[in-house]
Amino acid sequence: MKANQFIAKVRENAGANLAPRFLFTLALLTSLSLALFSTPSHAESRAAAVANAELLMQIEQMQQEIKALRNMVEQQENTLSKMQTEQRNRYLDLDQRAQEYAKRILVLEETPLSKPPSQPTAPIKATPPEVSGVNDQQAYNKAYAHVPEQRFEEAIASFQAFIREYPSSRLVGNAYYWLGEIYMAQNRTADAEKMFNAVVSNHPNSFKIADSKYKLGLIYARYGNNNKAKETMESVIAEHPREPAADLARNYLKK
Structure with a gap:
């Protein structure tokens, strides 16, 4: 009850x-x-x-x-969806940047070096000797042609061969840069970091110096080192204000 x-x-x-x-x-x-x-x-x-x-x-x-x-x-x-989106964005970024800079790079790289004013009669320093009848510009163009087509393994092999065969070429810095881009697309972050650092440390006159610094900033962010990533982006803007990489750095800092 x-x-x-x-x-x-x-x-x-x-x-x-x-x-x-x-x-x-x-x-x-x-x-x-x-x-x-x-x-x-x-x-x-x-x-x-x-x-x-x-x-x-x-x-x-x-x-x-x-x-x-x-x-x-x-x-x-x-987490998986975020990684897939990031991977897809890297591919799109690689394709877009490759198409955007292709003409600009070729124009700048094919422009002949001017003679020093103080030595008008001195011959221009010759490029490294040709290998198998191909000069450094042709070898570089052949390696770069694999990048827009996303034939990454062939591009890696070609750029590595280019660096070995033409170590004194003014295009070596560009070759290191594209190796870094490819490694980024393949999620080989540590390898990419080495390539971009090689451009910054050893080839400061490369056309890809600003882009390499920007990519290093993205790598630091991927490592979770946001302070270093921010400092790197700010240095890109300060040191290369007119480069497209500076615009990308500004957009990154706005996030």
Whole structure:
């Protein structure tokens, strides 16, 4: 009798629209109440009620574990989606930049070096000797042609051969830069960092000096070193204000 009165009191206080979690609590209290208020002659019923309460607790625990697993899966899916988006953006950035600078690079690189004013009659320093009938400009163009077509492995091999065969060419810095771009697209971040650092440290007169510094800023951001990334972007803007890389750096700092 006392048990029925207790259950009726709980239901009356709960109301008609109970939340799912309160319903579970109510069921648990009901089972426990049956066990607590039953007479000794109802030992089996009491044991069954306790067993039911334990079962409900186990179900609740399983539901919480399932919810935690779902949250983990959702987080992993979000991380994977972010990585895929970043990878796709790098490919698009590579294609866009390759098309945008292709004409500019070729024009600048094919412009003959002027003779020093103080030595008008002195011959221009010759480019490195040709290998297999191909000069450094032709070898570089051949290697670069693989980049817009995303034939990355062939481009890597060609640029590496170019650096070995024409170590004194004024285009070596550009070759290191494109190796860095390709490694970035392949998520070989450490290798890309080495290539861009090679441009900055060893080829300061390269057409790709500003772009290499910008890419290093992105690499520092990828490492989680946001302060160094910010400093690098600011140096690109300060040292190369008219270069397209400076515009990219400004956009990065606005984020």
